[in-house]
Amino acid sequence: MTLISANAPLPLQGTYNTRDLGGYPAGPGAVCAGRFLRSDQPAGLGEGDLEALYRYGVRLSIDLRSGEECRRAPSSLRGYQDIRCEEVPLLDNLQSSLAAGETAGLPDSMGALYVSLLRESQPSLARALSLMAGCREGCVLYHCTAGKDRTGVLSMLLLSLAGVEEAVIVADYAASEANMAPFFAKQRAALEKLAPGGIPEGAFSSAPENMEMALAELRRQGGAEEYLRTIGLTGGEIGALRARLLAE
Numbered sequence: 001m002t003l004i005s006a007n008a009p010l011p012l013q014g015t016y017n018t019r020d021l022g023g024y025p026a027g028p029g030a031v032c033a034g035r036f037l038r039s040d041q042p043a044g045l046g047e048g049d050l051e052a053l054y055r056y057g058v059r060l061s062i063d064l065r066s067g068e069e070c071r072r073a074p075s076s077l078r079g080y081q082d083i084r085c086e087e088v089p090l091l092d093n094l095q096s097s098l099a100a101g102e103t104a105g106l107p108d109s110m111g112a113l114y115v116s117l118l119r120e121s122q123p124s125l126a127r128a129l130s131l132m133a134g135c136r137e138g139c140v141l142y143h144c145t146a147g148k149d150r151t152g153v154l155s156m157l158l159l160s161l162a163g164v165e166e167a168v169i170v171a172d173y174a175a176s177e178a179n180m181a182p183f184f185a186k187q188r189a190a191l192e193k194l195a196p197g198g199i200p201e202g203a204f205s206s207a208p209e210n211m212e213m214a215l216a217e218l219r220r221q222g223g224a225e226e227y228l229r230t231i232g233l234t235g236g237e238i239g240a241l242r243a244r245l246l247a248e
Helices: 047-056 067-072 092-099 110-120 122-134 150-162 166-179 181-194 208-220 224-230 235-246
Strands: 036-039 058-063 084-087 139-143
Touching: 036 150, 047 058, 058 122, 110 122, 110 150, 110 208, 122 139, 122 150, 122 224, 122 235, 139 150, 150 166, 150 208, 150 224, 150 235, 166 181, 166 208, 224 235
Parallel strands: 036 139, 058 084, 058 139
Antiparallel strands: none
């Protein structure tokens, strides 16, 4: 049995879960390093971290958080050098419901939440992926708050498009729980205060079965390429994403 290990986080002081998608086996080759960084919120980056990310090649940052999350913890990347920063909120309705204490209609698991995201947040997913496809140079950093849920689904779509095996995609997702443990320990009380009606079960975990549910939904929708076409990406954009993922 082959042991599958996820990529380690970059040695930054201000984030816990900033990881390159590069190096994962994909068909006869591997995903290229230095093209995509998945991350938790870059709100506490010091000058050293910012310089390190710029040297790494980051030229586009895509923030998947809600407007309220962005106001509460602004990205340190905004305004740094010539890094372009875009906001593409995912699950905005969920954030509003949690803040209002309205949890009755929410999905009953994180896996169900990811399925809902794939079905109901297609315009935002398409926008984020289109921005990625249009980035001709450098590295794209994309993030939410923990770099686990919204970031995890977007990572799943990218890695699936590249041809990475599902077991590897699940391992990449599952690594967030351990990486973010220090953040969750400090933030749990604050997050529960923001969500007086309670937070979704498993919000602080990245159990493999959650991503397995998302992958099953993606298969039901015809796989990564068919899904991207369905949500509105052009053939050229899909080709650009695949080339960014795989071309040396």
